[in-house]
Amino acid sequence: MQTFRFRLTGAALAATAALVILTGCATDPTDPDHRADGSTTSIRSAADESFGVGGQVVTAEDGHIADSAPITVLADTPAIANLDADLRDAVTRASEAAANEGIEVLVNSGWRSKRYQQALLDQGVEEHGSLAEARRWVNTPQRSTHVVGRAVDLGAIDDVVWMQENGREFGLCQTYENESWHYELSTTTGGECPEMLADSSAG
Template identity: 60%
Template sequence: MQKSRLHLIATIVVTAAALTVAGCAAASIPAAERTGAHAGDTTVSVGPPSGETAEVGGHTVSTADGYAADGAPIAEIAHTPSIANLDPDLRRAVARATEAAAEDGVEVRINSGWRRRAYQQALLDQGVEEHGSLDEARRWVNTPDRSTHVQGRAVDVGALDAAVWMQEHGRRFGLCQTYENESWHYELATTAGGECPPMRRDSSAG
C-alpha cells in the first residue's frame, strides 16, 4: 500500500500541469445550443449562462457547460449541470463514497463532472496549445466523441488526500481510477465491492 501511495503522489506531482489545462480551458457556446441535457432518469434544463465563468483565449465557458470554478462536495453542487447531468448510478456511488470518506476525515471534492461537447473540445484545443501536439494532448484530454465526461460517466476528484482515499476505497462503491496518469479521474467501472478493471495508460488508449 505504501508503494501505491508513493506512486500516486509522484503521478500527481508530475501531472499537476494537466489539471490547470482541464480547469482553465474554455470555448464560447452559442446560446441556441444551451438546451436541456438528458441525465439518465431526468432532463435537466441548463438554461442560459449563469454562475461562475472562465475566460481563456477570448472564449467563455459557464456552469451551464459543466464548468466548475472550485471543487466542492457533491452535496453542495448537486443542482449544477456538472453533477445533475451525471449518470444517476454514478451520482449515487460518488455521494456514498463522499459520505464514507468524511467519516474517515477526508473531504472529497468534485472538480469536474459532466461537460458539454463544445466545452470538451475547448479543453482538447487548449491541450494542443499547451502540449504542442494533438497526440500529446490526447494523453490528458479525450475527444468529445470518446470523453466519459461528455457521456456523464466520469468525475474528477480532489485534493490529494481524497485521490489517495478513492484509490484505496473507491471500489467499495464501484468507483475506479481508469487512467494510470490521472489519479483524479474516476468512473463507475465495477460493481460495489468488485474488482476494478486494469487501468489504461492514458486517455489516448481509450
C-alpha cells in the same frame, strides 16, 4: 487477490508521483491555479461567471466548475446534475463514508458539454504542442466519459488517496494510470477494478 490490489495501488501511487513531476502539464489538484485534468483557465468574469477555456467562453451550464471552488457531489449545478445517476449515487455513498473518516470528497469536474470538452482539448493542444500529446490528458468530445456524465475528477489529494484505498467498495475505479484523480463507475460494489489504461489516448 492481495497481490493484484497492491499492484494497482502501486501504479496509482506512481501516477500520483507523476502528477507532481509533470509540472509542464499542471496537474497538481491542490493548486488552485491548475485543474487536475491538466487544463487551466485564464479569463474569468465575476459578473456573468463565464470562463475562457481554449479560446472559447464556457459557463456553469457547460459543466464548468471554478478552479478555486471544487464542489461536493450534492451541489446543484449541471456538472453534478447531469452525471449518470448510478455514478452520482456511488460518489455520494463514497463521500458519506469518507466524511466519517474526516475527509470531504470534492469534485472539480463532472459532466461537461461537448463544447467545453472541445475547448479543453484545444487548450491542451496549445499547452502540450500536439494533438497526440494533448490526447494523453484530455479526450475528444466523442470519446470523453465526462461528456456522457460517467466520470468525476477529484478535487484534492486527500480525496485521491482515500479513493485509491476505498473506491472499489463503491464500484469506483481509477481509469487511467496517468490520472490519479479520474474515477468512473467501472466495477460492481466491492468488485475488482479493471486494468487501468495507460492514458486517455488509449480509450
